Amino acid sequence: MSSAEEALYGNRNAAYDQAAKKVLSQKKILAFILKRMVEEFKDESVQDIMTKYIEGTPLISQVPVHPDETNQEYERIQGNNTEDGSISEGMVRYDILFQALVPKTKEPIMLIINIEAQDRANPGYSILKRATYYASRMVSSQRGRDFYGNDYDKIKKVYTIWICMNAPKDMGNSINRYRMTEERLHGKYRAEEWQYNLLNVVMLYLGNRKTQDSLIEMLRIIFKEKAPALVKKQQLEEEYGIRLTEDETKELSKMCNLSEGVYNDGFNNGFDNGVNVGTFNRAKEDLQNLIESTGWPLEKAMQVLRIPLEEKEHYEKALKKEH
Known part of the structure; x- marks a missing residue:
């Protein structure tokens, strides 16, 4: 690595x-x-x-x-x-x-x-x-x-x-x-x-x-x-x-977004098997930020974030809609 x-x-x-x-x-x-x-x-x-x-x-x-x-x-x-x-x-x-x-x-x-x-x-x-x-x-x-x-x-x-x-x-x-x-x-x-x-x-x-x-x-x-x-x-x-107070809720939200299990667990089921929409959107946002900050291609960014390459087509389409 x-x-x-x-x-x-x-x-x-x-x-x-x-x-x-x-x-x-x-x-x-x-x-x-x-x-x-x-x-x-x-x-x-x-x-x-x-x-x-x-x-x-x-x-x-x-x-x-x-x-x-x-x-x-x-x-x-x-x-x-x-x-x-x-x-x-x-x-x-x-x-x-x-x-x-x-x-x-x-x-x-x-x-x-x-x-x-x-x-x-x-x-x-x-x-x-x-x-x-x-x-x-x-x-x-x-x-x-x-x-x-x-x-x-x-x-x-x-x-x-x-x-x-x-x-x-x-x-x-x-x-x-x-x-x-x-x-x-x-x-x-x-x-x-x-x-x-x-x-x-x-x-x-x-x-x-x-x-x-x-x-x-x-x-x-x-x-x-x-x-x-x-x-x-x-x-x-x-x-x-x-x-939970508003500040406590923010910390919970931050923890959910950064959860180590998002990519290891959430994407193992495959997009076609029903990936959680929130999980997909968070991963898409992370991919976009990583690509913009490093200049890496999508495939490299997906490998770093441990997102299965089989989902590349879905993320390509989603990221294109952002531009």
Whole structure:
């Protein structure tokens, strides 16, 4: 692939990821996620989780940070920050980072939500191990910010939640949770759970088929359905009581237009088998912009955008009508 093509894909994927994070970071959507995937909130209403327990404004990462290669003292920014770094460990970014209060105790817990948009559940490494690493980093980063010296009782519980949007069939529509538990090898003593249950990893694998699980179905509508943003907005409002603002709707529309599945999934069925009109028009617009900016012929632009060449005749006719 040429550098121009790599730049095109990189920009498209980066823009999609950013729009997806903004959509997912809305408190009304986060509340549904917490109720279904975080045990402390299972008995609370979505409205209460949204208005009473999610604190502040969720932080969204924007720029990737390279590992720290110096031995200079790292001065930590106080408070929540999507950057987490140290001299020895380097630096990573979290997609969405926020804090919530446990309803019964009002103790704060830290929550990370990451969106994994890879076309496979194992992109050359274990996502589950990466999630565990992220959770561990969130615990260790609290020293010097949330607790000092040996005051380890102030360590906050951490949840890292991963939404894998393109899971294989055997993993699709699944939710798995991993956490620390106590195993007594001898004797009768049991420790209190708050002392050790600090790391929690939850993996949600989205599939293409409909499901009875309300959270998975809501996320499937947002990320997987091939429908215009206004249609999705109406579904979210009617089925989940989620009313998106004008700005939130714009982000949803941007995400739909940039969806990685538009070309891989939408065009596989072929134009004659009923390609969605909105999908075809978006692809036509992308082709026109690419041809005008690069001077490439239609066939080259279609290859770069991963549109099957069998559809060339349809796009030729459509583009000619524009001139």
